[in-house]
Amino acid sequence: MNRAVRHILRVLILPGLALGFSAGCTSLPASARRDALYNQQQYPEIRELAVDDLAILGQYDRAGCVAGTVTAGGQVFDSQYYDMAEEVRSLTPQAYFDMARVSLDMGRYLDAIRAAQNAIESGAMFLGDDEWVFQRMMSLRENHNILYKAYLYCGDLDKAAVHHRQYLLMNELVNSQAFKKVMANSLRIRMTSMRLRSDYQARRAGANRNQVLIAAATVAAAAAASQNNSSFKPAQAAQLAQIGVMAVALLEEYKQALKLEHNLDLAKLMREAADLNRLPPPTAEDLRRAKMASDLYLLARVSDPGSALDQAEFDDLKRLGAGTSDLVTLSIDDKGRVHVSGNLAKLVELSRKIDEAPLRLPPPPEEGVDAYLDTYLTPGLYRMAGLQMSTGEMQFFDRLVRRGGEEFVIDPAQAEGQMALQGLHKMMQKTTEFESWIASL
Amino acid sequence: MKTRRDNQTRAVQPVQTDRWRRAARTLAALVLGWICGCAHTQPLVEPARFPDTPKNYRVGIAGLFDVNHFDYAPVMVDEVRRHRVFTGVELTPDLAAPDCDYVIRGHFGFYQVETKNSFHFTSIYFFGLPLLTGLPNTNHDGGIDINFEIYHRGTLLKTYGYRDVFRDQRSYLTVWDSTSLDLELRRMVRLLLRDVWKDFFGHKGAA
Numbered sequence: 001m002n003r004a005v006r007h008i009l010r011v012l013i014l015p016g017l018a019l020g021f022s023a024g025c026t027s028l029p030a031s032a033r034r035d036a037l038y039n040q041q042q043y044p045e046i047r048e049l050a051v052d053d054l055a056i057l058g059q060y061d062r063a064g065c066v067a068g069t070v071t072a073g074g075q076v077f078d079s080q081y082y083d084m085a086e087e088v089r090s091l092t093p094q095a096y097f098d099m100a101r102v103s104l105d106m107g108r109y110l111d112a113i114r115a116a117q118n119a120i121e122s123g124a125m126f127l128g129d130d131e132w133v134f135q136r137m138m139s140l141r142e143n144h145n146i147l148y149k150a151y152l153y154c155g156d157l158d159k160a161a162v163h164h165r166q167y168l169l170m171n172e173l174v175n176s177q178a179f180k181k182v183m184a185n186s187l188r189i190r191m192t193s194m195r196l197r198s199d200y201q202a203r204r205a206g207a208n209r210n211q212v213l214i215a216a217a218t219v220a221a222a223a224a225a226s227q228n229n230s231s232f233k234p235a236q237a238a239q240l241a242q243i244g245v246m247a248v249a250l251l252e253e254y255k256q257a258l259k260l261e262h263n264l265d266l267a268k269l270m271r272e273a274a275d276l277n278r279l280p281p282p283t284a285e286d287l288r289r290a291k292m293a294s295d296l297y298l299l300a301r302v303s304d305p306g307s308a309l310d311q312a313e314f315d316d317l318k319r320l321g322a323g324t325s326d327l328v329t330l331s332i333d334d335k336g337r338v339h340v341s342g343n344l345a346k347l348v349e350l351s352r353k354i355d356e357a358p359l360r361l362p363p364p365p366e367e368g369v370d371a372y373l374d375t376y377l378t379p380g381l382y383r384m385a386g387l388q389m390s391t392g393e394m395q396f397f398d399r400l401v402r403r404g405g406e407e408f409v410i411d412p413a414q415a416e417g418q419m420a421l422q423g424l425h426k427m428m429q430k431t432t433e434f435e436s437w438i439a440s441l
Numbered sequence: 442m443k444t445r446r447d448n449q450t451r452a453v454q455p456v457q458t459d460r461w462r463r464a465a466r467t468l469a470a471l472v473l474g475w476i477c478g479c480a481h482t483q484p485l486v487e488p489a490r491f492p493d494t495p496k497n498y499r500v501g502i503a504g505l506f507d508v509n510h511f512d513y514a515p516v517m518v519d520e521v522r523r524h525r526v527f528t529g530v531e532l533t534p535d536l537a538a539p540d541c542d543y544v545i546r547g548h549f550g551f552y553q554v555e556t557k558n559s560f561h562f563t564s565i566y567f568f569g570l571p572l573l574t575g576l577p578n579t580n581h582d583g584g585i586d587i588n589f590e591i592y593h594r595g596t597l598l599k600t601y602g603y604r605d606v607f608r609d610q611r612s613y614l615t616v617w618d619s620t621s622l623d624l625e626l627r628r629m630v631r632l633l634l635r636d637v638w639k640d641f642f643g644h645k646g647a648a
Contacts, residue, residue, distance in 0.1 A: 014526075032482040032584075032606035033482075033605065034480040035483070035604060035605075036481075036482040039483060039484055040484065050596040130481075138586070142602070168597075171588070171600060173453075174548070175589070175590075176589065177510055178551075180506075180508045180509070180510065180548075183508045183550045184508035184509065184550070185506065185553075187550055187552040189552040190552075190554075191552050194556055194582060195554055195555070195556060196555045197556070198555075198556035198557045201557070201558055201562055202561065202562060202565060205562045205563075205566060206565050208566070209565055209566045209568075213564075292596075292598075293597075293598070293599065295640065298598060298599060298640065298641070299640075299641075301593070301598075302641045302642065304539060415502070422563045
């Protein structure tokens with residue numbers, strides 16, 4: 001029976017699958033695959049695919065010159081077509097961006113910062129030409145947003161404010177009427193290129209078929225057909241070249257509009273936004289806006305005031321937070337195992353309360369918001385919020401505490417041991433931040 | 442008495458079952474993909490994800506503009522009303538509308554283009570005869586980049602951005618409509634409602 005099923009699979013279903021794939025029934029463009037995975041929160045797969053894309057760097061020039069065909073994500077991109085060249089040029093910046101947003105969601109803020117910086121740098125390299133201004137602007141906007149959030153939860157409010165300002169600037173610009181013309185232009189050229197490519201491929205297939213038929217009849221006719229066939233290419237190339245010229249010419253026109261409407265030089269603006277080491281320092285207003293745009297402030301605004309921490313709870317937290325730096329001590333033995341001794345139960349309990357605190361801030365007042373921001377939304381609070389324990393980590397430590405005992409041994413060679421170490425590190429770091437935050441209130 | 446082979450079979454069985462299950466799932470997805478003929482990167486949020494009772498907030502829609510600055514706000518108003526997430530939804534030109542708790546404004550770029558797929562190109566070599574089978578030979582490739590801004594009393598609180606890329610498969614046998622801008626916008630609005638709900642009211646103690 002099993003053999004019969006296997007036979008049916010081999011004879012009917014697998015060719016069916018092949019036919020399905022050849023018809024392109026289920027596939028989306030390669031660039032969209034990671035987006036779909038991101039929605040399903042399949043982070044390891046995204047990292048795997050992004051790393052695959054980053055490995056194609058060697059296929060084209062490091063200086064940002066894209067020529068010929070590039071293979072990535074199981075797809076071949078012919079860069080002579082505008083839409084495919086667009087995808088090829090976006091491969092590396094997009095792969096870094098995907099790594100950055102995945103790292104941000106997983107709470108790996110330093111990785112997110114590094115990846116977003118790489119995305120901006122590679123964007124300057126591959127999307128530096130005028131015709132890619134739309135893609136580059138969108139990429140800059142998204143990456144500055146990631147940098148803002150990552151720096152915020154690292155507690156570096158100055159850098160967070162700097163990137164938040166860049167994000168707002170890009171956001172405002174992208175939504176301006178002048179830039180929408182750039183966007184419309186980019187979309188129009190993309191659509192034209194896709195349709196032309198499809199037409200060209202259909203005509204080429206027809207010509208090839210005729211050529212094969214004629215070649216089967218006479219060699220001389222085949223030579224003639226070959227000459228006819230080759231006439232497609234210059235025509236196609238001319239058409240594509242025209243599109244490129246049109247793109248740049250229209251962009252020049254829109255850049256003038258941007259200059260008039262917003263008094264902005266687009267090229268200068270993007271150059272400055274990509275020069276991460278020379279971004280102007282934040283003003284007090286930038287810091288204020290960065291804090292007010294954070295999730296914690298937003299949550300404090302919309303939460304039920306009844307659920308916020310009251311004075312008695314703050315006092316209770318102060319009592320709990322005092323002198324907690326030595327709740328547990330760590331030591332490493334000869335075999336590399338980590339020995340944890342001390343009051344783990346109290347540390348876990350405190351950690352749970354610390355996780356709750358940023359989500360239960362008192363509502364901000366209508367007047368005198370600045371004092372509220374200075375008191376509650378400190379770098380320490382953001383660092384605490386950035387070190388929230390995952391449900392899996394909390395369950396793990398709850399189990400450990402229930403088991404009892406004064407000393408635990410963690411073997412970092414095991415996956416569970418790594419999770420335990422990571423969780424412990426988070427809890428200890430969080431406790432230190434909490435101690436200074438609660439003392440300042 | 443159990444033999445060694447029995448034990449081996451039992452040990453191997455779950456792995457095989459998993460493999461079959463995975464294969465069945467892939468096959469089902471493929472068949473569905475073929476029948477429905479359309480794939481999106483962003484999911485269509487189920488109405489069940491929204492609350493049963495609406496939140497007591499008034500929300501204003503200050504516009505949903507495309508690249509030509511045409512306003513599609515009525516589509517958004519209709520979709521937000523349909524899911525009854527807020528008690529009041531209205532069109533407003535003012536980002537600081539005093540009678541609205543929050544005002545939403547959106548900007549998007551949308552494209553859709555018809556291209557032929559590899560099945561079509563292959564069919565050309567066979568004088569187009571395979572096309573008679575009715576297998577999809579045309580792709581409607583498209584995408585949308587949309588950005589929503591949430592304002593509170595005129596101050597920008599938060600932005601939400603989504604990018605959906607879709608591909609619609611069609612042949613001369615396809616009877617259902619292709620993905621349209623209206624449907625795409627509704628899909629994006631649902632995503633916004635899901636995320637606004639999660640961020641604003643999804644926490645313990647949210648009002």
